[in-house]
Amino acid sequence: MNAKGNxxxxxxxxxxxxxxxxxxxxxxxxxxxxxxxxxxxxxxxWWCTVNTLPGRGHPRDWESMGGGYAxxxxxxxxxxxxxxxxxxxxxxxxxxxxxxxxxxxHLQVVGEQPEWGPNWDEDQGAGEYPNSYFFYLxxxxxxxxxxxxxxxxxxxxxxxxxxxxxVLRDESRCRxxxxxxxACPYKKIYFNFARxxxxxxxxxxxxxxxxVAPSCVRGCPGRAVWFGLLDDExxxxxxxxxxxxxxxxxxxxxxxxxxVFYIPPIxxxxxxxxxxxxxxxPRVPTxxxxxxxxxxxxxxxxxxxxxxxxxxSGGKSELMDTLIAYWWKxxxxxxxxDPGEIEWSRTPGxxxxxxxx
Amino acid sequence: xxxxxxQLANRTLLKHSSPQWKRAPLxxxxxxxxxxxxxxxxxxxxxxxxKRVGAVPTISVxxxxxxxxLFFRLEWPDPTHDADYGDGLVFPDAAxxxxxxxxxxxxxRMGSPKAGIDAWYWRANRDEGESLAFHGFATEExxxxxxxxxxxxxxxxxxxxxxxxxxxxxxxxxxxxxAVWEGSNQERAGLHSYSPQWQELxxx
Numbered sequence: 001m002n003a004k005g006n007x008x009x010x011x012x013x014x015x016x017x018x019x020x021x022x023x024x025x026x027x028x029x030x031x032x033x034x035x036x037x038x039x040x041x042x043x044x045x046w047w048c049t050v051n052t053l054p055g056r057g058h059p060r061d062w063e064s065m066g067g068g069y070a071x072x073x074x075x076x077x078x079x080x081x082x083x084x085x086x087x088x089x090x091x092x093x094x095x096x097x098x099x100x101x102x103x104x105x106h107l108q109v110v111g112e113q114p115e116w117g118p119n120w121d122e123d124q125g126a127g128e129y130p131n132s133y134f135f136y137l138x139x140x141x142x143x144x145x146x147x148x149x150x151x152x153x154x155x156x157x158x159x160x161x162x163x164x165x166x167v168l169r170d171e172s173r174c175r176x177x178x179x180x181x182x183a184c185p186y187k188k189i190y191f192n193f194a195r196x197x198x199x200x201x202x203x204x205x206x207x208x209x210x211x212v213a214p215s216c217v218r219g220c221p222g223r224a225v226w227f228g229l230l231d232d233e234x235x236x237x238x239x240x241x242x243x244x245x246x247x248x249x250x251x252x253x254x255x256x257x258x259x260v261f262y263i264p265p266i267x268x269x270x271x272x273x274x275x276x277x278x279x280x281x282p283r284v285p286t287x288x289x290x291x292x293x294x295x296x297x298x299x300x301x302x303x304x305x306x307x308x309x310x311x312x313s314g315g316k317s318e319l320m321d322t323l324i325a326y327w328w329k330x331x332x333x334x335x336x337x338d339p340g341e342i343e344w345s346r347t348p349g350x351x352x353x354x355x356x357x
Numbered sequence: 358x359x360x361x362x363x364q365l366a367n368r369t370l371l372k373h374s375s376p377q378w379k380r381a382p383l384x385x386x387x388x389x390x391x392x393x394x395x396x397x398x399x400x401x402x403x404x405x406x407x408k409r410v411g412a413v414p415t416i417s418v419x420x421x422x423x424x425x426x427l428f429f430r431l432e433w434p435d436p437t438h439d440a441d442y443g444d445g446l447v448f449p450d451a452a453x454x455x456x457x458x459x460x461x462x463x464x465x466r467m468g469s470p471k472a473g474i475d476a477w478y479w480r481a482n483r484d485e486g487e488s489l490a491f492h493g494f495a496t497e498e499x500x501x502x503x504x505x506x507x508x509x510x511x512x513x514x515x516x517x518x519x520x521x522x523x524x525x526x527x528x529x530x531x532x533x534x535x536a537v538w539e540g541s542n543q544e545r546a547g548l549h550s551y552s553p554q555w556q557e558l559x560x561x
Binding site for chain 1: 401446547
């Protein structure tokens, strides 16, 4: 392996997001945007997005677009329409800022009015007050162990790196046929209409090669994301996914074995009519979490509750210590090199350097 | 396929509406769909099984040359004008004049690793043509020498496309075939219609 991408690589880079800590600040989204997607044709691209759940997500209703595998058979998927992505709009900056109409004209999208965007249904959530609920879900390419995109490309333009399992595209081979967009069940591949090639998160591989964690990871001000190699037993990623089994893949039923994992959210219990918490009555329906993260949600929640209880009663918990993340750099060791200490070379294409964040 | 000599400027021959094109014999070329079972991508094989490929069943072709270049004038009905990627759900229409590289390349597979097909390629979203080499479905690579010129118009539900290149290159190949990709039918890469037999190319 692994030109075809249908078997595990020797090592696999992985990420864990704690949905109890993610506060939807979009710093990861912006860290990625400013580093990688500022060129022409990338205006609407957000390789990392944070959406409110329950919600329709980005692109709109992406979970109904197909792709992935069922019993190892590729499933038909569709490409999102431009309007389902939204974003990349032009605004009337000149009119508001330079035409003297600053008091009478408000900032707005020029031309066709958008009906959706990267964070359109922010904080809407679900449920009835006082038991309404929502949480945030950061998403990026899952660098899957069985990447449907790699297998879908008829030109062999995509591959999975042996050394860390990152899914990459050889742009010199891409002709813009977009079978990868159809096959990806997470809809995390974008078509660059200007350059006629597909593009997606590269997991900041030029940074990883210098032992610098990805931009979205280092950028997170909430200590909500860990990064490491899945089989590195010293990595928190290994501990959360493999040892404690509290970090779960999104939609495991899609069959691609994603390598971005999530600690499921535990909100306060439901309030009853007397405005008292009803312990044991979760505000986020467990069935809903199972629809996202699969059947391992219940055991994961039980482990989390047990370990929380243990620390409340004065005990020690490696799991809780890991989730608290006392030491920021421990969250992504050994990729803890400071990017500011590295002399980065700029690419000829005018992309920003890799030094930010 | 007979190409006639027309002592006209390149720009005249490149224009599909030039009246002199009426002098070139017109041949209807039947196309057939590529096979989905032999596509290189498991995704395409699984998902396209039983789907209709080859939305364009026939094209009308004329050929004329001057001292330097040979031009093919292709015309076919197409109710959808796919000049670009639209809202992201279609592909630009495309067409190609195909020549055998070495040996007897299989048109049904767009050539093989040992027997390539040279293509003069037009795509509706580009002003310039492309010289491509195919060695199987979706294997196209731009050639070192890029010499293909194209012009195209879509009007009243018909594409009229002129594709030209050096007459000596075409003469060397001796035989010709055609391929069309219908963008509204999601045709791209190895999903297209093609003329199933190589035709002798008679120049002069």
